[in-house]
Amino acid sequence: MHKTISVREVFDLEDGSEIELVGWVRSKRSHGKLVFIDLRDSTGVIQVAVKYGLTNSESFQKSLEAKIESAVRIRGKVKKDPRAPGGVEIQCNSLEILSQSLDDFPIRKGVGLKFLLDNRHLHLRSPRVGAIMKIRAELIDAARRWLKENGFIEINCPTFITAAVEGGATLFKVDYFGKTVYLTQSVQFYQEAAIYSLEKVYSLQPSFRAEMSRTRRHLTEFWHLEVEVAFADLWSIMKVIEELLYNMVKSVCEKCREELKILGREIKPELAEPPYPKIKYAEALEILRRKNIELRWGDDFGADEERELSLEFDKPFFVTHYPRESKAFYHMPDPENPSVCLNADLLAPGGYGEIVGGGQRIHDYNLLVERIRENGLNLEDYKWYLDLRKYGSVPHSGFGMGIERVLWWLLKLPHIRSACLFPRTPARIYP
C-alpha cells in the first residue's frame, strides 16, 4: 500500500483532476442522497461530496456506513466550489472503507478538558494538536540548525544520576539494582565537564522535576535545551540566548504559516528580535516599587511580581544580578559586588514567566568550595564537579531553556500541557 497524494496537494490541482486519496473520516454530514465527508490526513482536511447517482451505489452505501475516524480510500474529481470549506472539494466517484471504526469516536464537540486529556491518544488526531506538534518540531529543528551553524556540538548525557544538581529541586527516585538513584533534572554538570573537550556544547533531552506544582506552566517531565560555553561570561551567554531564541521564533514564522493559521495565531519575528531589555534585580525592585509593590532586598519575585514586571515589556527580557543567597551555589558572584551573582533569567512578556534560566558559573576551585559550604552541602557529593576546577579551569556560562515553556508563550497556549503530545504532570501519567 502506498499513498499517491496528500490532502494539502489537492488544493493546488486543477479543476477536474482525477485523484485517489486515503485518509480518515473527520466528520460527516448526511442529507439523505448527499453525504459530506471531511477527509483528514497529516497535511490537512478536505470536503468530499458523495452524491447519489454520481457515486456508484455501493460506494454511496459505504459512505453512510463509514463511522467517524474510519480509514477510507476515495476516488474522484477535484472541483472548485465556493460552498466548500477552503473553496475546493472532491466529487466522489467511489469510496472504500479500508478500516471501519469499531466504536463511535469519543472525541466530539463539547467534550471537556479532563476527557480530552484522558483520551489524548485520540485527541492528538485533531488538526489543532497536529499544528502545535509541527510547530514544536520546527522550533527544535531551528534550534539545532542555529547551534550547529554556530559551532556547538550536541552531546547526550545520562538520565540516571546519583545526586542533585541543585539543593532545592526535588528528584524522582528510581530503583537501580537495589540502589536508589534519581532522574536528572538538568545535565548542566555533565556539560560543564564536556566543555573542556568540546568548548561549545548543547543537549536536548527530558528533565524531571518531582514538584507537586499545580500550575499551567509546570510539567514533571519536560524537554530541556541546555547549552554550555567555555570562555564565555554573562554577557556573551545572553547574546547566545537572544540569537538562538530569535532564530527559533523566526523559523516558526517563516515555515509554519499554515499551522499558525489553524491555531489562529499571528506572530512576527520582531516578537523575539534582539537585543532584549536587560535589567538587574535591583532595577526590577525599583520598577515594582513604582507600581506600589514593596519587596525587600533578597526577596524572590513571586508569580504576581513576575507578572507585573513582565507587563512592562513587549519582548522577552533578562533579569540579572540576583542576590547570591537566592540562587544555587554554582552561580558566579559578581566580582564588582559579591552580594549578587552573574545570573540571567529570561522572562517572557505577558505574564508567561521564566523560559530560560542560566548565567556564568564559578570556575575558581576555592570559591566553589566556599559556596558549597555556605549552602550547607556536602563537599563529598560534588567531588567530580570540583575536579573540573582543578585542571585548566576557565570562565564559562550556560543556560537551560524549557521547550514547552517557549511553545506555551509563543502560541499563547492555555496550558503547558498543550505543548506536549503526552503531558506528564503530578496528576497525570496516563495515557
Add this chain to the structure above:
RNA sequence: GCCGGCGUAGCUCAGUCUGGUAGAGCAGCGGGCUGUUAACCCGUUGGUCGGUGGUUCAAAUCCACCCGCCGGCGCCA
C-alpha cells in the same frame, strides 16, 4: 505541601442553598432530507447522582471521612 473549586446519563451540564418518585442539550438508536460547514427536522433508549459511614419516616440534596480531577500559591524551565 498550602488555599479554593468541581465530581449527577457515553459527553457537556442544571437540580444541592430550602431533603419528598432523576432533568436538559449533544451523542446513540429508528425515520426524513441532494449543499452541509463539528448540518437540520420528527420520534426514542439510556442513571449504583465519585466512595464509605452517619442524621432522617425519607438523602443527589444535610454532616463526617476518604478518593479523583481542575485552578491559584510556593518551587522552577
